[in-house]
Amino acid sequence: MAHSQPALDLSPKVSDEIRQTTCYMCACRCGINVHMTDGPDGRKRVSYIEGNRDHPVNKGVLCAKGSAGIMQVNAPSRLKKPLLRTGPRGSGEFREIGWDEALSTAVGWLSELHETAPEKLAFFTGRDQSQSFTSFWAQNFGTPNYAAHGGFCSVNVAAAGIYTMGGSFWEFGQPDWERTKLFMIFGVAEDHDSNPIKMGLGKLKERGVKVIGVNPIRSGYNAIADEWVGITPGTDGLFILSLVHCLLKAGKIDLEYLTRFTNAPVLVNGDEKSPEHGLLMRDDDGRFLVLDRRTGRPAPYDDPQVRPDLAGTWRKAGVTHRPVFQLLAERYLSDDHAPEAVAERCGIHAKRIRHIAGDLARVAFDEAIEIDRPWTDFRGVRHEKMVGRPVSFHAMRGISAHSNGFQTCRALHVLQILLGSVEVPGGFRFKPPYPKPMEAHPTPHGNGRPGRPLDGPHLGFPRGPEDLLLDDKGRAKRIDKAFTWENPLSAHGLMHMVISNAHAGDPYPIDTLFMYMANMSWNSSMNTSGVIKMLTDRNEDGGYVIPRIIYSDAYSSEMVAYADLVLPDTTYLERHDCISLLDRPICEADAAADAIRWPVVEPDRDVRGFQSVLIELANRLGMPGFTDADGAPKWKDYADYIVSHERRPGIGPLMGFRGDGGDAGRGAPNPDQLDRYIENGGFFETHIPEDAAYYKPWNMAYQDWAVGLGLYDSPQPYLFSLYVEPMRRFQLAAEGHGDVQPPEHLRGQVGKVMDPLPIWYPPVEDGHADPVEYPIHALTQRPMAMYHSWGTQNAWLRQIHGYNPLYLPTKLWQQHGFAEGDWAKVTSAHGSIVVPVAHMAALNDNTVWTWNAIGKRKGAWALSQDAPEATKGFLLNHLIHELLPPKGDGLRWANSDPITGQAAWFDLRVKIEKVAAPQEVQPVFAPIASPVGVGPKSLAWKVGK
């Protein structure tokens, strides 16, 4: 047949309209263009989703999750109406009810609590992106029991960053992708921060910049790393401190940076008998004291004339006081930190540790950057150039989700700071509203008062033992025991302990558990079977131990079945939201930015945005903050709140288009604000001036810009804390100083872990689970194409990752004689699972892993009961307990970081054995009835002709 070509329309119509909003397929919050096309019935439907090129986060690109959003909006698992439970908890048997009945039921349950015992409401909001609003609601309800999911995610990263340098990774800051010359990435959940990291890596690859990946698993980002360090899980801190050792020993540290911008030169009280031993020394005005090289005498740190000394000491009244730097140098120069001393434990050859330290030193000092851009620091000193140390780092859950994670994250920041590579060209850069030091954040508040608001924001950063949330008898004020001696710096709360503690009535019983968007009866809980039992356990009188559960979700998740009342949320394309600077921001290192979501499609079901439901509940309850003195509601819905609410005069949830539409940051509420955002592509962005772009914590041009924008009300320059003084205050208490004292059983632990300089200690589980009996580390990772259980129900995405084998390294694969298609029994100190296995060579020799949140319970998510997610997919959660094994002391010890309470998911140790293939993964759970039925047998989602 001769060549012939049909006529082709090369310019077909793409869609009828583009609506620009913000993605919610993971926590990255990219800008999206939602193409709308008229369907055959004339109704506009979503026909295609792509990235918004103008958006500061993703600049046009979009990941698999984002593009698959169309399958989320039409997901058969979407809840359709409010539900009232009719069968026993866990059965999935409900009666559909109207919103009026749903709201009056909730008000009936909540009203008395609000008036008499607000702490009996535990309100935890999971993967909430409206925490500044939900916390405001909880604060006005008066309960101390509020947090989102940070405690079981990455609070260690966030808290260590704030305490050390006023910011951390991801939402807090980013590598200087354009200028960095060496990039090192530690243990990253591949959706934190999804597209920006991929875009950044692409830029580095384009310039041939070396990437070093530190991760027991060589997938994703580590697959394209030039050098892979397949570290033993839980030993990152040891490795990092050994790098510090090498750099110190070789003098490869930035002394000028350390003396000017950190507390390295600040004198530490050396008087062992003093109640201030180990605290930083201050003058009468409260200014830190450093030793002045000109005089050999102490002088205030911020005096422009002072030449801070790191090498000297100050002797007074028979006591020698030394600068922070000397304590630090003494500790890390010690042979304990030599590569040879840590190599075996880390599973990294000593030569390689030295080689990486050499790489860091070479790039930081031999390849330093200078930009001709004058700037003036907070001392009033003008600098002609911006000098950069072009090495940068990124880290997330891999180092965070260990019980030694806080100190490991601290160690990484100390490494960055010693290299002088934070907030300099080529290094790590903060994103507004960061830098923001611990001192600029609130302390925690937990005094609930019936009918009145809590005494302040729930979550914060304790400065010392006096900020713990303990009652007169030393008992926790919060149901999750955040801000107690068990985990003093639990800045994000401990959502993973709420159900367990509520069930145990420890520290007290609650009445109503109110949760949003957290699959706590399945993949978001440790000890899944145990949690299911806690949710269904009854008292002797036949009532549930946790009397009432209200749950809001857009989808028929496993948790829905355990609720008494279900408030169906909308999908992300059917709602208003604000991605606020008051909340988890989406700024860039060169710009402040915020964004909205708006209903680009109207729901086709009887569902309501959860935040608007909260406002309706608050209005019906007459909650303070939400109603005027005469009881009249301030806001009719969330959109109204977003536009009209002022956190401080002139400062609201959105910074753009304030006042008459021309104001950024500060300005009166503008009733047209949301329309202006929509016209602008769903976001607002304002750029940082060039002379304010680096050295932000100390750069007056930045400080003044930040005040102008309303990020703070006065300049907040500060020193980076190599030495974290608040931690020392807890240590002092453990040594017997002060009125607020730890209980005896925690005194030793507090004294050890609250070290003001980074330490490494073995993961706590190592002290409980016998390392010989359980020699293998077990981890989970999140696939790039999925965001926990939302992604794994998605018709397109589940064709990419439909089930999750347990990946075994070659050594274990051969040792146990595994072959393709085999199954293994995996046992921890807590339990066993039987799961399919697969071989992976690019994996640490003593580590096994799987994708998380793919395993599903039969009957959930509108999947059929024989879906591979339910028959071959599994959770490692069954092997991880929220408590450590009993020690015989009658106490319940959380499986969490003893500093922050971060859930120690990655401490898990297991053993494996080959077993005959069962019918399906073990343990097997009974199916739950689906309130939404099962999805269709075929799909062909074409909207237009």
Next chain:
Amino acid sequence: MTELPASTQKKLGLVIDLDTCVGCHACVISCKGWNTENYGAPLSDQDPYGADPTGTFLNRVHSYEITPEDGPAQLVHFPKSCLHCEEAPCVTVCPTGASYKRAEDGIVLVNESACIGCGLCAWACPYGAREMDAAEGVMKKCTLCVDRIYNENLPEEDREPACVRTCPAGARHFGDLGDPDSAVSQLVADRGGMDLMPEQGTKPVNKYLPPRPKQDCAEEFDVLAPLLKPVAEDTKGFLGWLDKALEKL
């Protein structure tokens, strides 16, 4: 059975950088979305919520492990779609002329109204790049987004394949590989771009840029040793060094 054009004016295709691809599947889903709504029949899914979900995809990412003798194992992510071969066996095998290669730009397409769903082209393609849509009974394949790249309803910057536009890492490049001066041809020349299975004689237009050599081999360890020469052997000596270094500031 169906003739190829004697030559094509351009050789439009993709250059895929295996050194940069992190295996995120963004291209897979963006392609699925665009081509479900656009060109021809939608890409359907069978049993999408059941035991064996199987749908039509025009682009898939495969992952391969490589275990070198002198270093740790590596993982390569390998996106694969139609390579728009110059000697496309899927075209010549087509009994109806439904499969064809465009003379102006070399894109290989299926004219769905002429496709009888016999599947011969899928058998002929050595790359497994064609998929029969189970709902429609027609052969689907990468169109190189022929309905985007010339589309005057799209802003000029968007006139590129959906997979290229969406790729977060920038691992996918689109252009004329017949023009030695084009950016994609330059990239292929600079980075040693490769044909997939050249022995098949299909002359694929798409090229793959190989992963750069890794730096995790043991031999290189000592190169940087002089950088870490100790300034002192003990703490006292260290403080002496520190004092001198501070004096120089």
